[in-house]
Amino acid sequence: MNIVVCVKQVPDTTEIKIDPVKNTLIRKGVPSILNPFDKNALEQALKLKDRYGGRVTVISMGPDHAKEVLREALSMGADKAYLVTDRAFGGSDTYATSYILSKVIEKLGSFDFVLVGKQAIDGDTGQTGSSIAEHLGISRLSYVLDIEISESKCIVKRQVEEGIEVVETKLPVLCTLTKESNKPRYATIRGKIDSLKAEIEEIHLTDVPDIDTTKIGLNGSPTRVKATFTPKRQSSGEIMEAVNPEKTAKVLVGKLVESKLL
């Protein structure tokens, strides 16, 4: 079984501080981490490998320092890692990124699963994963909790608003995973040591000859960011003392009706 996991290096948002004067994010000195949802996708891949055997390949698109997160994936048990990197890929939006990744996945050979996190914690668009499935022309299942294979059938559990949905799918399939899917394993000491020495192969534009260069990079990206800003904080709710719960409840309902929320 061949499993491809797409991962992204993101700033650790739990470590981000706000500049008290400019009221903007201080990005300097913020450590980079493996996108937490991608870690869930990797854990699912490793679980499939543990259960059914196979090979886990991790790919990431980004600059050279994105190799750090690929090493982390290797330290947890991935078999092989590729960094997709080229000046021509720079400035790609989610459409261009997913197109490039789909071309790289095709180039890597046959696969049964593409597993991705449901979104990255920096951009939070949640588009790249699903778009990869579109480009590849394969099915996509989102918010996947677990994957099982029995008698050549692939059974996938999905989290939906009403509960848990169990679906059967043919392979190959792309699944997006979330925090609730699993608890990612820790690297082993041995895995960590080996990963620091591992050679991470780079994939450049020239390695993917059939790529349509009008669909990549800044020029190939339909999305244009006009501006980024920190939204003004809206008025912060009201705390009601519930000394007399019955009375407070009436006041609360009154206010909700007044605000046209009920």
Added chain:
Amino acid sequence: MRGGKLMSLLYTKEQKELIALVKEMAENEIKPYIQELDEKGECPREMFKCSFDMGLHMLEIPKSYGGTGLSYETTAMIFEELAKVDAGYAVTFVTTFVALRNVILSGTPEQGKYFADVIGKGNFASFALTEPNAGSDPAAIRGTAVKDGDEYILNASKTFITNGALASLFVGFFKTDPEAGHNGISTFIIDADTPGITIGKHEDKMGLRLSNTTDVIFEDVRVPASNMLGKDGGGFKLALNALNLSRAFVATLAVGIMQRALDESIKYAKERKQFGKPIIKFQMVQQMLADMAIKIEASRVLVNNTMRLMDNGNLVRKEGAITKTFVSDCAQEVTSNAVQIFGGYGYSKEYPVEKLMRDCKVFQIFEGTNQIQRMTIAGVLEREYK
């Protein structure tokens, strides 16, 4: 790095990453349960699963036996990190390596491989030397090993045995010649499930309460003669060689305890306000904190130097004794002052520092009391100046 910086040492990238990995695991998977387990005075086997999964039992096993074959230096750094969360938990792994070192240093390749294979499956080992009347004076052990054909019959009552109830393997010391004093002691590898072994009561200890400590009774226990480690009568020397290497490991755990004491003290001294300002702003508190930091830095550097000497094949008889003595003596003052900084709260079990004071006392006692260490140091000095 959150909650205290790495100091003193020029860590390699690999060392930094391994320390960070163990820190993350220990803080998430072990730390939340420590207070409860300390109260109960035990640590169930499931609690060790996360560390086995990470491979902490493999660190010192040579690569040729399928282990990680990490240097003593890096292994010590990992155990310091684990000891910050709980030194008793860390001792459980360190003790396995105390037993292992006897086998690696003095055993045959077959014995080494056998031992490494059992540990590699996720098991602990134990070092059984002490008897009720043979603590600082191991030559006084009364346990016997009597040859019977291809086997030895072992009889002994061992006490204060770390990992007694957890171990799958014992490295045990018995007299093959009861009249010969030091030279009558021999060492054996013993499977814990061999008939005749009884695990006695678990000690209700002052500190290191997650570490398992029991009596182990050997009653007509039969082991193959091929389980003897090293030479007949060579057990005393073998034990000393292995213990020389263990002393700096004990010290690295005490450094972890001290660093935790300092981390907690600084955090508290910045939060706690009296007379309208945080107590860290008072010179007498500052002096205590600075003295703690001085002792910790010196201790860590000393441990590191001894580890590097060991990695280069030195026997460190004197250096190991100096390290263990200096560091464990420092730890008494550092943890006591942590309690002092916390004031009345420090004396309460609701706060983390009284446990550190309880945990570190035994470091002046086990692996040879600090009085015995000083005798050793003086003995080596006397010989060196001949």
